[in-house]
Amino acid sequence: MQGDSRAFEAVIKSTERLVGQIVGRMIGNAEDRKDIIQDIYLNTFKHLPGFRHAARLSTWIGHIAYNTCLNFLEKRRLILPGENFLPEEEENAQASNAIESLIAHKQLTAILSEKLALLPPVYRTLIVLFHQEAMSYSEIGEITSLPEGTVKSYLFRARKQLKEHVLTAYKKDEL
Amino acid sequence: MNHHHLSDTDIQEYVLHRENCRQEAIAHLDACDLCMRKAANYSLLIEAMALMPATAVDMETTASIMARLPAGRRRSRRDSVLVCLLAMAGGVIVVPGYLFRRSFLQVLENVPALLLCLVVAASLVILLFRGRALLKHYQRRMKMLEFS
Known part of the structure; x- marks a missing residue:
């Protein structure tokens, strides 16, 4: 497979969804996303001879994608978890109102996509890898280099923040 | 029944991995409307998250990546030496x-x-x-x- 462009096209095809998901959720600007995706695959091609089959190819490429995005965000000094979390809102009875009843006539998935963008980039990526790509905590840990326990706890916080964003937004709409 | 409401972490654990959930937490949820509503909210969110549209790489990007790949890598020197030794x-x-x-x-x-x-x-x-x-x-x- 080393150096074989056709085989590499197959690699792109089999991983483009995962890479698209990671980059799409971590990087906001569409032009930046294009450049980053190109960098990811060019780096993958360059380092493919060093791939030792210790992990799945997609996980390895996912790891490259995640690190490339992190480096980009760090250069731009954008928010990363641990540095500048969004404030967690206090528990209140309002938060327990059923989301279904609040947004009965709206597309919940579209709303979620919008509210997901309010979370820190790493949270967005974890949500997408776990809930959309159906990856296990350990696979996500391999991609993000985070311990499984940290992945799990970040996911708990991310879901809580997301739920609060959805509820808060629709409380405001109602007022 | 435990009269303290469950934390969000417990409720998420109940929704995602009920088998790992503490028995007291399950008992509380079965008897508490407020916590059960929160669990229903999380269930709904989690179902919706799986249905969100994926962000994919467009074909144009794939084509530009292929165009930028170095054309045909030369056979490495190590490979050539190995072939000579085998011959x-x-x-x-x-x-x-x-x-x-x-x-x-x-x-x-x-x-x-x-x-x-x-x-x-x-x-x-x-x-x-x-x-x-x-x-x-x-x-x-x-x-x-x-x-x-």
Whole structure:
């Protein structure tokens, strides 16, 4: 497979969804996303001879994608978890109102996509890898280099923040 | 029943991995409307998250990546050296084998048939095991590459 462009096209095809998901959720600007995706695959091609089959190819490429995005965000000094979390809102009875009843006539998935963008980039990526790509905590840990326990706890916080964003937004709409 | 409401972490654990949830937490949820509503909210969110549209790489990007790949990598020097060594090793075995073929045949004629059978059988067994190991190694790699 080393150096074989056709085989590499197959690699792109089999991983483009995962890479698209990671980059799409971590990087906001569409032009930046294009450049980053190109960098990811060019780096993958360059380092493919060093791939030792210790992990799945997609996980390895996912790891490259995640690190490339992190480096980009760090250069731009954008928010990363641990540095500048969004404030967690206090528990209140309002938060327990059923989301279904609040947004009965709206597309919940579209709303979620919008509210997901309010979370820190790493949270967005974890949500997408776990809930959309159906990856296990350990696979996500391999991609993000985070311990499984940290992945799990970040996911708990991310879901809580997301739920609060959805509820808060629709409380405001109602007022 | 525990009268303290469950934390969001407990409720999420209940929705996602009920089998890992503490018995007291399950008992509380069964009896508490507020916590059960929160669990219903999380269930709904989690279902919706799986249905969100994926952000994909567009075809244009794939084409531009392919266009930017270095055209055909040269065979590495290590590969060339390996091919030369194999050719030399082949030559070392084949040329004397051809030149001294009669002597070799005489030696083989003098070897007892039973010993010859043993050598051939042992070689076949070794080949079989090596072949099986190679096949497994190949299948494992293909699985890692997700082409199978």
